[in-house]
Amino acid sequence: MDGTHGRAGTLLGTVGVVLAVAGPVMLVRGRSGRKEIRTELAAQKITFPDRGLPVELGAYAGRRVETGTEAHAYAQFIKGNLDRATGGRAYAEITAALHAAGGDDEQLSELRQTAFMGQSLRASLMSAYQAWQITTLVTGLGAALTGLGVALVATADTLAPRSANRS
Numbered sequence: 001m002d003g004t005h006g007r008a009g010t011l012l013g014t015v016g017v018v019l020a021v022a023g024p025v026m027l028v029r030g031r032s033g034r035k036e037i038r039t040e041l042a043a044q045k046i047t048f049p050d051r052g053l054p055v056e057l058g059a060y061a062g063r064r065v066e067t068g069t070e071a072h073a074y075a076q077f078i079k080g081n082l083d084r085a086t087g088g089r090a091y092a093e094i095t096a097a098l099h100a101a102g103g104d105d106e107q108l109s110e111l112r113q114t115a116f117m118g119q120s121l122r123a124s125l126m127s128a129y130q131a132w133q134i135t136t137l138v139t140g141l142g143a144a145l146t147g148l149g150v151a152l153v154a155t156a157d158t159l160a161p162r163s164a165n166r167s
Contacts, residue, residue, distance in 0.1 A: 009159030016152025019145045026142025033135040037128055042066045046074060054080060065125075068132020075125035082118035091115040 046065040053061055057073055065074050086094060094115050098108040 006159070006161055009156040011156075012152045012159065013156030016149045016154075016156055018149070020149030020153060023142045023144070023146030023149055026138050026145060028142075030135045030137075030139030030142055033138065034132065037068060037131055037135065038066050041071060041128055048074065048077065053077065068129045068135075071125040071132070072129040075122045075129065078118055078122045078125070082115065082122070085118070086111060086115050089115070091119050 042064065044065065048057070048060040048063050048065070048070075050062045054077070057077055060070065060073050060077075063070065065071055089097075091112065094108060094112045098105055098112055101108060
């Protein structure tokens with residue numbers, strides 16, 4: 001074998017080792033991130049109502065929100081309630097109407113507070129959902145990098161020059 005194979009093997013081996021080390025780090029970080037999200041969501045003690053959920057959320061009845069998927073579903077539940085309460089208007093639209101009314105319309109002020117709280121809660125839950133999705137991505141990439149790293153190390157080993165004493 002010529003020196004080109006040896007250099008290629010060394011390069012593949014080095015990259016493989018780096019990936020084989022980076023992969024498990026990503027796996028650990030992904031799992032610890034997911035655990036932190038679960039802990040934070042559980043601490044909020046958010047529970048779906050036992051009844052009155054839209055049909056598409058019926059499977060969540062009575063369940064605690066402890067995963068990103070459940071956070072997303074609860075955010076959808078809040079959105080439905082918020083749309084009904086505000087007539088589909090956003091906080092900014094209600095604020096504009098309040099200002100147009102001179103700023104002292106009690107009903108619009110209360111509706112604006114409802115919109116603000118609902119949209120804030122929904123945004124927090126959607127952030128938890130997005131973080132959950134990122135931990136899934138990090139964990140998957142960690143597994144892929146680990147496998148790729150091991151494969152590259154094995155490939156590098158086959159490219160390594162063999163001495164007369166090695167079989």
